[in-house]
Amino acid sequence: MKDKLEIIIFNIFKTFVLFLPIRGRYRFAEICGLIIYYLLGSRRKLTLKNILLAFPDKNQKEIKKIALKSYKNISKTFFEMLWADKLSVEVEGMENFNQACKQEKGVILISLHIGNWESGGMEIAKTGYPIYPIAKAQRNKLFNEKLNSERAKNGVFVI
Numbered sequence: 356m357k358d359k360l361e362i363i364i365f366n367i368f369k370t371f372v373l374f375l376p377i378r379g380r381y382r383f384a385e386i387c388g389l390i391i392y393y394l395l396g397s398r399r400k401l402t403l404k405n406i407l408l409a410f411p412d413k414n415q416k417e418i419k420k421i422a423l424k425s426y427k428n429i430s431k432t433f434f435e436m437l438w439a440d441k442l443s444v445e446v447e448g449m450e451n452f453n454q455a456c457k458q459e460k461g462v463i464l465i466s467l468h469i470g471n472w473e474s475g476g477m478e479i480a481k482t483g484y485p486i487y488p489i490a491k492a493q494r495n496k497l498f499n500e501k502l503n504s505e506r507a508k509n510g511v512f513v514i
Contacts, residue, residue: 358497362497362498365498373438385430387430388431392422392426403419403422406422439471440508442477444471446475476511481510486510487513487514488511489513489514490514
């Protein structure tokens with residue numbers, strides 16, 4: 356029952372977001388990222404700790420600024436998934452990928468969580484190459500099925 360309720364809430368949320376103009380979507384995503392940053396104290400503490408480990412020379416103000424930008428960015432990436440099939444993204448290095456594919460030995464792509472990795476995979480799939488990413492299953496099985504169905508519609512088949 357909980358999984359179904361979460362899907363219903365997600366669908367209402369998605370409808371609301373898609374009703375907004377594109378600039379409004381991104382602004383709303385940033386606001387949601389800020390809200391999540393302040394509401395999820397344990398995640399915020401872990402984020403700040405990890406940023407400090409990565410950048411020991413940064414002061415607390417700089418670390419907080421990086422963390423806030425990170426939360427805004429991940430929120431925008433999540434929001435973009437709501438209209439990913441309509442996004443047009445640039446994938447750098449496609450010529451290298453095409454050259455490797457011509458060798459017909461298979462290609463392993465490694466991507467950082469920079470920008471929108473979901474849209475990047477979908478953009479590559481538009482060129483005719485099937486994409487098989489490794490992704491952790493979502494806790495909500497119904498949402499996991501919905502997410503993977505959307506990915507598959509765009510040529511991305513999760514392993």
